[in-house]
Amino acid sequence: MAGVSLKCGDCGALLRSVEEAQQHAELTSHSNFSESTEAVLNLVCSSCGKPCRSKTLVFDDFEISFRCLSIQESDLHTKRTGHPEFVDKTSEAAKPINLESPNPTNAADGAPMDVDASGSGQSExxxxxxxxxxxxxxxxxxxxxxxxxxxxxxxxxxxxxxxxxxxxxxxxxxxxxxxxxxxxxxxxxxxxxxxxTEEEKKMKLQELRERARKKKEEEERRMEREKEKERIRIGKELLEAKRIEEENERKRLIALRKAEKEEERRALEKVRKKLEEDKSTLPVKPVTKAEQMRECLRSLKKTHMNEDARVKKAFQTLFTYAGNVVKNPDEEKYRKIRLSNQAFQERVGGLKGGIEFLELCGFEKSADGEFLFMPRDKVDIVVLNTAGKELQSAIENPHFGVL
Structure with missing residues (x-):
């Protein structure tokens, strides 16, 4: 098959004539050309009929020289006009290539000259x-x-x-x-x-401008929709990332609180076991008068733990009994208490531990069991002062008897 194009051996560009090959060589300094049976692509736009080639020579608007650029003209045309459909007429346009130089040298001065279509050698x-x-x-x-x-x-x-x-x-x-x-x-x-006419010209120009404006506005709206979609997508991703981060933080805090509670439970259990061991190995046995009084008051409060007001009144009454004896040790009326007295029973006698505390202070039951009496020779100011201190501590300490 006869050659229908010239192919550049350096870059692979297909050229339709010797003239194009010469221009290509001037622009690129490529010199290796050969005949090829591969035709130059010829795509024709279905909408406007513009021919497009796969590779072409174009001007570089930003430099004074030419450059050989491999450009998909069909893609460029579609981008500019929006016409996507092309008809391939490569085979129809393919013709055997003429290898004669289009610019023969003038014998007189050695300068190239143009030839006309008939090949007569005269410039056109x-x-x-x-x-x-x-x-x-x-x-x-x-x-x-x-x-x-x-x-x-x-x-x-x-x-x-x-x-x-x-x-x-x-x-x-x-x-x-x-x-x-x-x-x-x-x-x-x-x-x-x-x-x-002048009027028709203005109308046509206005129509073309309006069409271009609408096309531009439609493109701007499309771009704005794309931007909005992207913005929404990014927003959703950020919200989801924040939700996951907050969920992980919540789980971490729950696990931390659970670990703290477990640690606290183990510590309390350890203390409780230690106390039980201490109770079993070291039984509580008050050895001093003060300890006996303190334990008696604790027992009284624990026994009547739901009667705080009555317990507090009992402590105050006992404090008054001990104080009267300390202030008036020689007066019998302060050293003698009738057990059947209603006020005494309501304040002290009716509470378990009340009479026991008075006995620790030095009071004794009479033979007939009607009175609590402290003989003058058995008045011990030190013991009574100790009783006063223990009662004052029990009254002022809100946690007395609880721990």
Whole structure:
């Protein structure tokens, strides 16, 4: 099969003619070219008919030189226009490549010269294509440059203002859009079409601007929706992360409190066992008068633990009995208590331990059992003072008898 393209052995670019190969070599300094049976891709947009190639030479707007860039023109076209459908006409457009140089050297001065379509070796004059002057003026009136307006009219078939403006909107990012187009001098131009009226021109321009505005607003709304979705997604992720963190902290605190309670329970159990061991090995046996009095008062309070007011009154009454004897040791009336006295029974005699405490202070029951009496010779001020201290401690200490 005859070659239908030239392939660069250095970068793999497919080129449709010797002229393109020369331009490629000038731009890249590549020199290894060979015939290839692989045709240059020719995709045609189903919506607007624009041809697209897989690889092409483009201008670099930001540098003064050219660069050979591998660009998917179909993807770029879809991005600019939103046209996704293309028809593959590669096989229809493929033609055997002409390997003759398009720029033969002039024998006289060694300079290259152009050849015409017939291959006669004579240079072909290139001129600006003829376009509808009125349409050109109308486009210039819309503040388009002369080169851009001329190229738009020529490429859109020189048919109408709307077609030219549509072409400009679609190709506004083309690198050569503001370069004046050139065509062979002997090429034929289509006859100019009648131009629109001034009113029609304004309406068409307004329509195109409105269409572009709506398209831009729709794109902005779409982007805003995407941003909002992303914001909601991130917000949900943050809330879920916070919830998990709080749940883990709650579980940690519960486990910590549980461990503390368990430790406290073990400590109390240890103390309780220790106390029980002490009780079993060291029985409580008061050895002094003060200890006996203190134990008697504890027993009284524990026995009547639900009668705090009555117990407190009993302690105060006992304190009064002991104090009267200390102050008046010679007076018998302070050393003698009738057991059947109703006030005595209500305050001291009716409580278990009350009479026992008086006996520890030195009181004795009479032979007939009617009185508690302390003989004068048995009045012990030290014992009575000790009783007063123990009673005062029992009265003032709210935890007396509890521990």
């Amino acid at each position: 004059e290139m001129v600006v294509p003829e376009v509808d002057k009125k349409l050109l003026e109308e486009l210039e009136g819309m503040e388009f440059s002369t080169a851009r307006a001329t190229r738009a009219l020529h490429c859109s078939g020189n048919t109408s203002l709307e077609a030219a403006v549509n072409w400009i909107v679609e190709h506004e990012n083309d690198p050569d859009i503001d370069e004046m187009p050139m065509v062979p001098a002997n090429s034929k131009n289509e006859p100019p079409k009648p131009s629109l």
